[in-house]
Amino acid sequence: MLSEGKVRIAFYWMASCGGCEEAQVDAVSDEPSLINILDIVFWPVAVDFKKEDVEKLPDKSVDVALINGGVRLSEHIEMAKLLRRKSKIVIAYGACSSWGGIPGLANLYSREEVLSRIYSEVPTVYEKDKKPTVKYITEEGIELELPEVLPILLPLNAVIEVDYYIPGCPPTPETTLNALKILLSGKLPPKGSVLGASQRALCDECPLNVTKPEKILIKNLSRIYNTRVDPGKCLLIQGIPCLGPSTRGGCTALCPRVAMPCIGCYGPLETHTDYGGKVISFLASIIDSKDEREIARIIEEGVPDPAGLAYKFTLPASRLRLNLMKWGGRGA
Amino acid sequence: MSEKFEPKILMFACNWCAYAAADLAGTSRMKYPPNLRIIRVMCSGRVDPQLVLEAFAKGADGVIIAGCRPGDCHYIEGNYKALRRAILLRKLLEQLGVESERFRLEWIAASDAKKLVEVTHDMVEKIRKLGPIRVVGEVGSVE
Amino acid sequence: MPDEPRIGVYVCHCGTNIAGLIDVKEVVRYASTLPNVVIAREYIFMCSEPGQELIVNDIKEYNLNRVVVAACSPSLHEVTFRNAVMRGGLNPYLFEMVNIREHSSWVHIDRREATEKAKDLIRMAVAKAALLEPLEEARVSVAKNALVIGGGAAGIRSALDLARAGFNVYLVERKPTLGGHTARIPLIRYLGIRGDELVKSAINELVKIPNIKAYVNSEIDSVEGSAGNFKVKIRIKPRLVNSKCTLCGECVKVCPIEVPNEYEYGIVKRKAIYIPFEGAYPPIYAIDLEACTKCGECVKVCPVGAIDLSEQERIEEVEVGAIILATGYDPYDPEKGELGYGLSNKVITLFQLHRLLDERGVTKGRLVVNGSVPRRIAFISCIGSLRTTPRSYKFCSRMCCSAMLSAAIKILEQIPDASIYVLHKDIRTYGYDEDIYWAALEKGVRFVRYKETPEVEVQGEDIRVYVRDITINEYLEIPSDLVVLVVGMAPGKYMRQILDVIKVSCGEEGFVNEAHLKLRPVEAPSRGIFLAGAVTGPKSVIESIIHGSAAASRALSIISKDLITGEAQIATVNEDLCSGCRICIGMCPYNAISLKQVNGRTIASVNPLLCAACGTCAAACPSGAMQQRGFKDVQLIAQVRAFRG
């Protein structure tokens, strides 16, 4: 499909930070020849386009759309649907689009709690009754509209069908280039696959993996802030909850290389049904104690915030949390 | 909801203890509420928190992992692994908005059919008070 | 799965046991609507011949490839139906059983509710069944030999029992002689004989049996394989003296090297060429490789040319079906300064005292210290045990009280006016040894109970023991001519080393934990490895011998078979997915998981014979590469997802 002529490619961003674009720019600067193969239909960071421009395109006329950012605003849903209609292949690019990313942590709170914190609780706000509104009539009598903030941040696949995923926060240039090469080769893996990253967990490529003993049993889990880490040793065996064992590889273990734990930005592996569940499973499993109180202490000290640790990038992909919020359950 | 709420409770039962205790409850013709569904595993240590999260996501009102009493594990110490995971899982569930009463780890010996019956009764009662995990409420305009 | 699932569901009435409450017709109707279900039937007794035939025939007629039976507990009839499925031509593990009798009809009263529950359970089972895969048990042919590691009382007993049962036994002892600590006990009270005599009689028995091969001065270099088929490398260190030796003793006279005699617990010295004790087996001299300078003096004087200083270390490889670990203990070794130990030769351990009291020992049984007979003797018990000192273990060694009081009585027999204090935390002369306690009391031994660890002050020849007697709550100052530290048993010094080789882990206190005290009391967690004697914790000689026999009989359960099979529903590694993170390895109490190299990657590998099929590693596996067959993630998730219709 993609082997003939240039590939018509589109980039789009939703609730994102721009880091994915930076990564794409880095990728292209590492391999400038790509520009000759890619026909960039739109790329908001570099090329201007409007929704109307996209609407005018024939359906399925875009070969590949790379969408980053989570679905946070009402208009993201429209745009996602539009791009789906116009594109043969839609790829969730980056952690936010794939599973919600860090902004997805907002799903631990309701939209109202979030708005209230920003517009009235912070210490720099004194006008406690003011708040942005979706429809506002100006003093001139004109209505100004703001897009609605959705009650939940959603990953892209919650609103449209996603064909492939390129993981990472952001995906490294290598991951991005690997993925593009697969797309350009025309040899496409099954739908739903992850492109450009490893099929295995990060430990496989982490230089510190060899420093592990055969059995990993930990007497204490520790937070990084009060732990002196030996940079030459696996963080997990030093008691730091490093998510390398359960996180997809592909970044070459950038964080462990500077003695910081993997925080899971490459997300789940194919076998996971709930990434966070798997994280807490392996972490709890290696605690070397049979005493309930001691276990609780070890967990309290090392993992005071299991949700923030295990779902730092994937909370909106937790079907449980999503369902609870949709059902209006506690905390929603 | 005029009809009385009947919680649906899922139990992951160790083949050697809790599952056998449920068998014993049957052969002893004990009676307990019909809200429990048992999934048999060989050891409570097999229960991956992913399974529990999936059960709640699917709408289980309560989930029980039932294993051998400490020191009695058929596989030496699988139940301790279940214990470690349960402690962390309970913390996680609370953050996700699942009340701690909805998730339990119970030690139920093969001979302790009585405990299985009591646990079921107690769980059903507590969750009935709590209400269904799906509170019918405002659904955000996300779909 | 290449084949589209075609599932047959069979609902049993169990007479009225199920059908009396559950609406079986409704359940069958419902089951037939479930995805992948090709046929759903009911029958009055599924476990009966005709019931089973129904399954066998349907498999053929409807080309079924999965079977679900909803009936009673799998503990009753899982095997029955697996066999039926097999007769139908399917792998027996393409079968899932639903318990609607014990778990539904017998425990509920409402027909509708029980019926709904049965439907739910069947729906869940069908969802799982669709994803079942054929399974096979691993099999291995058994090497009909056994390895016994440790040549003390327990190990010798195990070796004898196994050999008598007709199997080849390799008995490996690290020291140059068999007998262990037992050989140094002056008197085994229960038997009324000396320890070395006990050892000698066992050895007399041993040498007559051709199928025991004893290796002294030897260590286990490596162990590979698993139950039924271990490949063991034995490292035989050079003894430098061969069997031509006649024990004439000329060599000892000329040997210039002197080192502490460990047989006498260091109270005297020996030469670098030595025989550990009179009557030791094998009855030839040995050369202490660490001490010997290879000066060659002994070679010159040996009349029979039995000494060859150029002898090299050898490795011998054997195959065994079972391993018995009988490496025993070591006495707790106090640090220099710990309660005055090492500061004066008037502070000794109970083990040393025993050697002094042995009539065949260096003093011919006369208690003489520094050339004089001690009159004021203080025993301090529980050293190395009960957390008495910072380095002490927390267990009670339980042998020491009896041994201490026996020694005290013996002292009073030769020094009737001796003043003996016993400072103790508790006195545990358990079982028949209670007699010794009363005898000691009657003979005037004074007992002082302490809580805070006593202090021993050594000032030249003057030794004082300070202790708070908690019975009278008074501080006592006890000037002593001899202080005996009653040390307990500690895990063997070389335990860690051997455990690493055979891949068995030790418990918190350093001894090996039994797999299950009730179900597998003399087995290590890893299949095929058995435990004998003090390797699992403090034991008396007699207890160790009993333990040795027990371990031998359990080992026979493996080596008496031609084939042993593993479990079917074991853990397996998806080698493509495994990242080599090692989390699973620490999960397995059976040491069934190890690392292997595949295409330059290090990944986990499961020994199918060691795996006991608990699935704990699969639950912990962070990448999902480890899966328990028959309880795979996808299978269980499917079952969970079917939980609410």
Added chain:
Amino acid sequence: MPSLRMRKIVVDPITRLEGHGRIVAILDERGDCIRAYLQVPELRGFEKFLEGRPAEDAAVITPRICGVCPTAHHMASTKALDDLFHVDPPIAAKKIRELAYNIFMLEDHALHFYVLAGPDFIVGPEAPREERNIIGVLKKVGALGYKIISIRRKLRKLNEKIMGRTIHPPFGRPGGISKPLEPEVIKELRDSVNEAIELATTTHKVFKSIVLGDPSIYKLIASDAYRHETYYMGLVDDKNRLNFYDGKLRIVDPRGREYAKFDVHEYLNYVAEHIEPWTYIKFPYLKTVGWKGFIDGPDSGILCVAPLARLNVSDSMATPMAQQAFEEMYETLGEKPVHYTLATHWARVIEIIYAAERIKELAEDPDIESREVLNIPTKTPGPTGIGVVEAPRGVLIHHYESDERGILRKANLLVATQWNAARINMSIDKAARALIRGGEVREGLLNMIEMAFRAYDPCHACGTHALPGELKIIVELYNEKGELLEKKYLRD
């Protein structure tokens, strides 16, 4: 075409699509613009979901506010964590942090100068649109441009070695950094400093010859079109010299007199945020002066930050070449503070020089070779930790509150782009009023808006970069009922 009923014009000039910034102009009956609004519909809620997280996680969570300036958030956060955990990093850690930070500032500023704003000046505001992009820049400056691009990429890769990653770096920890610098990294750094200096001096030369050499561009910069006489705020060292990484906040009034100088811990005494119902962005202002609406002058609390503001609050520069350039700018423009918004570009070039010189100083400092780069906190954490840095786009404050376990309870973030939001609105309003007359949208409007935007380099996801040369503009004409009357593309 002009209709008396036409009341509203929606302009979407911001490349980052609908949702990230749109301008609505309100017209009176004559069709003259009476007010223009810049709406920023962007909200993710970091202040809320930091709550409940272990404080140290803030250093990896907050960079995700902005993938363009993640290092700024990471540093502000790490400094707030030093404060929260009551730990002072070893000198080596401070220097390595500042070193990495200056590398980041240098490459970010270079990106802005060459790729974003450069085309206007280097290629020229009157050049055909299709040439007004980075390709045009490369044509104009030749091989030099490619060299600069390669130096920038090299610096980014170097920073990856220091910080672990360039985008969303992980290396900052309360009390220091996670790992000392390896000797080969230090060597590479020292080998690269001259290239950094070269990048800076070349850029300065390019700016002076191509930009200042063109009288029309100079005129544009010094025109009144974007002149707003506001307060300025920036970080200065103990000698009132610019520092990106540390120091005190100094505010000067529109006449250039020191209005305040304070430690960031006192920021609540000086800063408040104003909320407008028509945009999600909040407008920080000088609390002691008060919010008086979108107006300038000494009575309005509107504060300006970013390169120009930083120079306006500094008495001098800490490095020699930058000092020379600094003096030259104020001499040329003839005022201090400089109120011409477009002079921000000039200020940015001066900062590039400063960053390069500072990189050289720090890279050659033997302290960075130390293995002692971390002090472990020992005191009970909390309750407050506040950190500040100068992000490329201005003052960035992270303020955390935690419990005694160091679990965050509250967070307040004052992000660089926010400070300038009020002033950007003023610039746009000024442009719209000047150029929308009689219901006609004049061609010049677009240029005006673009140029205003680019000077501030606003960052609305904290990542909004408006790119020149490619902008289309849609003008939607609504009647008073809000019905769309007409829609036209100004640049199709």
